Amino acid sequence: MDFGKIVSNSFKYPFRNIKKLPILFILFILVSIIPIGIVYDNKYVMAIGVFAFFLFILLVPGYLFSFVKVGLNESSLFPSLSFGNTIYDTLRVLALRIVYMIVPTAVFFIALSTLGTSSPDMLSNLNIPSFLLNVGLIIVVVLVTYILFEILLFFAKARLAYLNSLSEAVKIHKVIGDIRTIGIFNIIKWLIFMAVLVVVASVVSAWVIAIPYVGFLIYIAVVIPLLESIGNYSLGLLYSNIVDNDDDLDRLEREIESLKYLN
Numbered sequence: 001m002d003f004g005k006i007v008s009n010s011f012k013y014p015f016r017n018i019k020k021l022p023i024l025f026i027l028f029i030l031v032s033i034i035p036i037g038i039v040y041d042n043k044y045v046m047a048i049g050v051f052a053f054f055l056f057i058l059l060v061p062g063y064l065f066s067f068v069k070v071g072l073n074e075s076s077l078f079p080s081l082s083f084g085n086t087i088y089d090t091l092r093v094l095a096l097r098i099v100y101m102i103v104p105t106a107v108f109f110i111a112l113s114t115l116g117t118s119s120p121d122m123l124s125n126l127n128i129p130s131f132l133l134n135v136g137l138i139i140v141v142v143l144v145t146y147i148l149f150e151i152l153l154f155f156a157k158a159r160l161a162y163l164n165s166l167s168e169a170v171k172i173h174k175v176i177g178d179i180r181t182i183g184i185f186n187i188i189k190w191l192i193f194m195a196v197l198v199v200v201a202s203v204v205s206a207w208v209i210a211i212p213y214v215g216f217l218i219y220i221a222v223v224i225p226l227l228e229s230i231g232n233y234s235l236g237l238l239y240s241n242i243v244d245n246d247d248d249l250d251r252l253e254r255e256i257e258s259l260k261y262l263n
Contacts, residue, residue: 001074001237001240001241003186003189003190005237006190006234006237006238007193007234009076009233009237010071010230010231010233010234010237011230012076013076013229013230013233014226014229014230016076017076017077017078020078021078021225023078023081024063024225024229025221025222025225026221027056027059027060027063027081027225028056028060028220028221028224028225029217029220029221030052030053030055030056030059030060031052031053031056031060031220032216032217032220032221033045033048033049033052033053034046034049034050034052034053035049035216036049036217037049057090058086058087058090059081059083059086059087059090060090061089061090061093061094062085062086062087062088062089062090062091062092062093063079063081063086063089063090064228064229064232065089065090065092065093065157065160065161065232066079066086066089067079067228067229067232067233067236068157068158068161068232068233068235068236068239069161069236070233070236071232071233071234071235071236071237071238071239071240072158072161072162072236072237072239072240073236073240074237074240092160092166093157093160095166096153096156096157096160096166096169096170097153099170100149100150100152100153100156100170101149103145103149104142104145104146104149107141107142107145108142108145111137111138111141111142112138151187151191152172152175152176152179154235155175155178155179155182155235155239156169156170156172156175157169157235158178158235158236158238158239159174159175159178159239161236161239162239162242178239178242181241181242182238182239182241182242186238186241187238190234190235190238193234194231197227197230197231198227201223201224201227204223205219205223208223
């Protein structure tokens with residue numbers, strides 16, 4: 001699928017399923033119950049909010065993962081919410097995130113231990129330029145590493161959705177191979193699309209949150225779910241190019257085998 005269709009279909013996707021959108025909205029309302037309890041200083045609401053928050057953690061990552069699966073199949077249908085399958089997918093997605101965050105976490109502590117130890121001395125000696133350079137270097141190294149592995153995690157998640165294998169999804173060299181197959185230029189265009197989407201959502205959110213009382217709830221329960229559904233679905237559509245390539249290879253292999261048989 002070309003990139004223009006990916007963008008177009010991704011924006012249309014949530015609104016083709018208006019009847020099922022409330023499922024997604026309700027899931028995100030769960031995470032807003034604790035803040036509501038804090039605002040109104042209601043211990044009962046806060047207690048319900050704690051339970052709802054854990055329910056949110058168990059259900060939402062797996063349900064958003066199902067949008068990637070739907071995108072892979074280039075379907076316009078909304079995924080159904082099956083508690084058992086959704087929780088299972090959530091656990092796999094969280095395990096994948098833990099694996100892919102090992103390197104950024106290690107880089108953070110290494111950078112902190114090697115570059116950070118000299119920073120207090122620089123500060124105490126009023127060597128402000130060197131201190132700022134040191135802190136800036138730590139931030140840049142950690143941030144670049146984190147962004148790189150966050151991008152890899154996107155496509156590891158798509159690989160997990162396609163192959164349904166956690167062991168395959170943690171193979172970084174295979175994920176990098178998938179990225180090469182999709183095309184670096186296509187990846188960059190998708191990242192720009194996602195960045196623009198986040199910026200637009202942020203601008204809209206600034207207006208929405210300003211609405212008294214209900215602004216925060218609209219932001220949590222409507223704006224963020226729409227953003228997440230579009231992003232995850234577009235990731236599936238982008239990765240579907242690999243599925244199409246694999247299907248072409250399978251057809252080619254079958255044709256070769258049939259020619260051998262005929263010979």
